[in-house]
Amino acid sequence: MYKFQPKLSIGLPVYNGEKFLQESLDSLLNQTFTDFELIISDNASTDNTEEICRNYAAQDQRIYYYRHDTNIGCAHNFNRVLELSKSEYFKWAAYDDLHAPDFISKCMQVLEINPDYILCHSHTSFIDEQGTPLQDYNINLNTNSAKLQVRFNELLTKHLCYQMYGIIRKSALKKIPPMGGYGNADGILLLRLGMVGQFYEIPEYLFFARSHPQQSLSMFFPNYLSFTNNNSRYSLDKLPNFYDYSVWFDSSNKGKILFPHWRILKEYLLSISQSSLNLNEQLLCYFNLGKKLSGNESLLIKDLWMAAKILLSQKLATTKAAKAQVSSHYSGIN
Known part of the structure; x- marks a missing residue:
């Protein structure tokens, strides 16, 4: 019996995506490159996502x-579509973004010709809820450098991780840990991929990132995209709330005492220490990481302060409950 073995797997994790899902699916299914499977993992949606997906699958x-x-969190759902894939190349897709018809074919052509590249993406443009162009995304990273420490430094830069939605060699993804359940897990995953090999960005605007109030960027990067007199602009000056961001990546984090900024620092350090870098290259990466952290020490202190506040709050609540129980007991006696 013939078993379909596609060249590419596209993984689409989704939760309550009914508003933009059909347009996104059409964008993928109408690609000029057709040798792919499309794996959709629905994270217990409560809207019409299931009906839309089943109709398309039929x-x-x-x-x-x-x-x-049940909702297993963003990171687990992203990892799930990768686990279910069975191809040489892999691509994550979002339920709300769009692709030019030749996005996949042009990325695949680059990767097939150049074995040094492990990921290929294109320039990105922002679109609004109606698909109207807003502005080009102009953060260009030198991730095609042959020097591993240069790619590491580039991926430490503030950016929106759109390379995540490029075409990636599955063999490269197997060399790094899966996406973690903490804030900036997508950025850490990209950083680790960059330490495996080079990225290539096609100098054409073939990927269209949709900006809308329900997206994670709007929730965790407040006001990163704003409008003034019909002119759009985006800013990465404000850091996201990494406490809420950690819960979004992994729903089991809810209610726990978290040290999100310490966790990110730990993952950066592990990325360096567990890499194939020689001592000189590792020292350069540690130096670059130190420069990035300079001036942000308050974030680490904030983690400790938040943990102390939560512990104190829990202790006060326990004491209050105990007193109420004792009071109730004596009231019953009287």
Whole structure:
């Protein structure tokens, strides 16, 4: 019996994506490159996402639809579509973004010709809820450098991780840990991929990132995209709330005492110490990391302060409950 073995797997994790999902699916299914499977993992959506996905899967045999009974968090859902893939190349896709019809074919051509590149993406443009162009994304990283420590330094820069949605060699993804359940987990994953090999960015605007109030960027990067007299601009000056961001990546973090900035620092350090860098290269990476942290020490202190406040609050609540129980007991006696 013939078993479909695609060249590319596209993984689309989704939660309550009914508003933009059909347009995003059409954008992928209408690609000029057709040798792919599309794996959809529905994170227990409560809107019409399931119905939309099942209708599409019934019409196209390349689509595989899976649904979780409960929301397992962003990171686990992203990892799930990767686990289910069975191809040489892999691509994550978002339920709200769009792609030019030749996005995949042009990325695949680059990777097939250049074995040194492990990831290929394109220039990115922002679009609004109606798909109207807003502005080009102009953060260009030198991730095609042959020097590993240069790529490391570039990926420490504040950026929106759009390379995550490029075409990636599966062999490269197997060399790094899966996406973690903490804030900036997508940035750490990209950083580690950059330490495996080079990225290439096609100098054409073939990827269209949608800006809307329900997206994670709007929730965790407040006001990163704003409008003035019909002119759009974006800013990465404000850091996200990494406490809420950690819960979004992993729902099991809810209610726990977290040290999100310490966790990110730990993952940066592990990325260096567990890499194939020689001592000189490692020292350069530690130096670059130190420069990035300079002036942000208050974030580490903030983690400790937040943990202390939560512990104190819990202790006061326990004491209050105990006193109420004692009071109730004596009231019953009287």
